[in-house]
Amino acid sequence: MTPHPLNIKRHFINKPAIPTKQHCLKVKQLLECKHSSSVIYVKGKSESTRDNTDVDMEFRQESNFFYLTGVDEPGFHVIIHLQKERVYLITPHIPENDIFWKGPNDNTRDLLEKYDVDEIVNESDLPHLLSMLSPQVTHVLDTTQATELTRRAPMFKSVVHTESLLPAMNEARLIKFSWEIDIMRQVTYASSQAHIALIQQFQLGMTETHLAALFRWTCALQQIYKQAYLPIVASGPRAATLHYTKNNQIIPSNTHTLVLVDAGGEKLCYASDITRTFPVHGTFSQESRVIYNIVLQMQEAVLSKLRPGVLWSDMQELAMKVLTIELVHIGILKCRHGDQLEELIQMGVPSAFYYHGLGHSVGLDIHDVGGRNVKSDEEDTFEFLCNRPLEKNMVLTVEPGLYFNEEMLDIWIQYPGYEQYFDLAMLDRYRLVGGVRIEDTVVITEDGYENLTKVPKQIHEIEALMNKTTDPL
Template identity: 45%
Template sequence: MSPKLPTRQNVQSVLNHLNSSEGVIYLKGQVMTERDDTDVEQAFRQESNFFYVTGVAEPGFHVIIDIASQHIQLIAPVVNADDVMWMGMPDSISALIEKYDVDTVIYEDQLDQRLQSSSVVYTLPTTKVTGNYNLANLEQVAALKVAFGEARAVKKDWEIEIIRQANKISSDAHVKLMESVEVGSNEAQLHALFLYESARRGAFFQAYYPIMGVGMNAATLHYNKNNAPLTNPSDLVLVDAGAELDCYASDITRVFPVGGKFTPEAAAIYNLVLDMQKACLAACKAGSAWEYIHQIAVEVACQGLLDLGILQGEKQEVLDSDVVAAFYPHGIGHMLGLDVHDVAGYPTGVERIDRPGYRYLRMRRNLAPGNVVTVEPGVYFCDFLIAPVLEDEKTSKYVNQEALNKYKSTGGVRIEDNIVITEDGYINLTTAPKEIEEIEALMTASKA
């Protein structure tokens, strides 16, 4: 049996953020679903908030948390003869108490009575409640959602350790792809190999659908066709993939050449993105504003594109024009945890910045110790994004089209690591190599 996850600590964190002294919190876990008009089960994944306070990754459970006493009561599905025939005998009540960090366990046929006896029932919008209960009002429901988000934003040491393990599994899988890629293979083979390498190391699920983009496919941020052939040794492959372990995500992006050797143009764009990431990482520590970290990436990108001759003009003028957003359109990163784009990126009352390159920030808050975030700058050559800049006389003057065409075949480069914020810096959980010399040496050795 796996060690019991200390999820009672998470319950305490939620209660600390919830300004209430009576009633209960009620959550319903995810249920097993089937394909339309069939009895074939869909892959099961627990609802994240439910897992956060129970550690239960099985379908059909509920939980009731008494706010005053902090008593945690798990509600198990009633044992059904048909279910036992198909799925096997479920754990007994005593086994469930041994397995999960809860106080008591009852069966689902006692749930209504338990909720009806509660003075007030708090729940989340994701929990569909049916029954004659004294439900909390909408304002209180919103407060509970905020409490979960703020609690989940700061990871416990044991949560960080699981994310570290997920990163190790994913980093090793990324290395295998670098070692195995060759002309004549295709994106689908890389996709399959990543799934295999993750699963054989104990991570049977992915935190999100993997991205395997070769050449210009890498210029599409969430490319997921994953079926193109690898025909050109100088093409770059962008792999954005991360395994999930015990419901906790990893999210890693690496880029490498099909033939194992970066062209001068590809190396120049790659090193620019790496410079962006290193500058951002250097500024990551408790108290730093996330939009400030993003601004660093934009400024380094601008200077690098100017140095390469792709952009032209006075740096501040180019920055003010927001032309850089055509090459770096997304945010610098996001919260990571039970969801790959984890909760609490925007605290209550914080609005998005309505500006190109900034409006897609998935997070806007000051960093705090225990936050786990991704740092993932990129530079892309996507005609759809660049064309409006070239067609507008106000912005076209900042782009040197001859230099642009020289580098366009690079497609797209993104480098992404997962870090834990500390008081005076960060800890990088991602171990996959990212220096050009490391990648080329690894790929050369694998083909020797």
């Protein structure tokens, strides 16, 4: 392959948005590859259309590819030579006529300015580049990507490893760089403003759908044009459905009704994740106030302990303990003596009201690397980080909840031997509260944590926001 002078990075006029080469070097370190000559090959996502039509789907890059390149455009590949520490960005071949439909492509100079890579290579030169680099070992994410590589460069001779790259990337992505935290701070701030706007602008008669649209619009007014996940706007009993995303009901107006909003924008593919719960009448009822404050206590107890070295499982236990004590305190759970508190927890009784994990890692995916998709069948909770201690620059959510889910309560109360733990009359008093979740996104720091979420959560603050006439954003 003849080297093209323009294809090689000289200097930046504009800095790329993210110094992704540092990400590549971190992955290299974690790969601990002992071969003198090895490369990483990753194919980014292509454009897609809906079903068998020509309706374009919105493009969103695959997170691992974005981590290595910062490229949120379709059809690119990347090759990283580990020993030379060179990043080759492979540009897609675009048919000539597409220019009139999709617009001109960035030229090499544009790409070298936009992205933190060393060389730009045309897709047609990919086999050439590989044979020039002739690595002993090629690391790919999975067998699908291995097949893709073989298809594109059938003559390429290298041992292809599918086992090491993904764990290395997971590990790299788990502990964030300062610039990653900066982006997440910005997007969490904007999402905080959107939550505040919803709390301030809420009026009886609004639908869940309208609030979801208002959230998106308030994010857009702050240049956040994508959501990190489908927003949850759950009013009344629906707050007890954890991933309720239909958002298609009229918000009821009874005294106890709360609206739970779990939503966060996305910037440069980085997520934010916030939940707030507010009363439709602008004032918490006596019952909803009690329930809300229990969840707040659970969260504050956990936040006060967060620092490097802490085990997440201990935090889960702490939240559960606060919940149990408080449910006994207000009389929903029955406990005749101190020892029985431990029994309640051992029997899993509080899980009737709180049936999800305490939080999760956040990053390029909303449930980010580090324990996602790891469900323990026994506990049915979302295991975080397989119980390794927290480390500085992990970003995670702290999101306790307390829910009155009719089906869930029926299961627990009707289970042989469990009815004794519940005071049904007291339960009936609180049922209509529906559910409360309070969720902040935090960064673990040297000696504690930084809360990226900037939405008030004390009862008096929320009531003040709702009852003050303020200009919409």
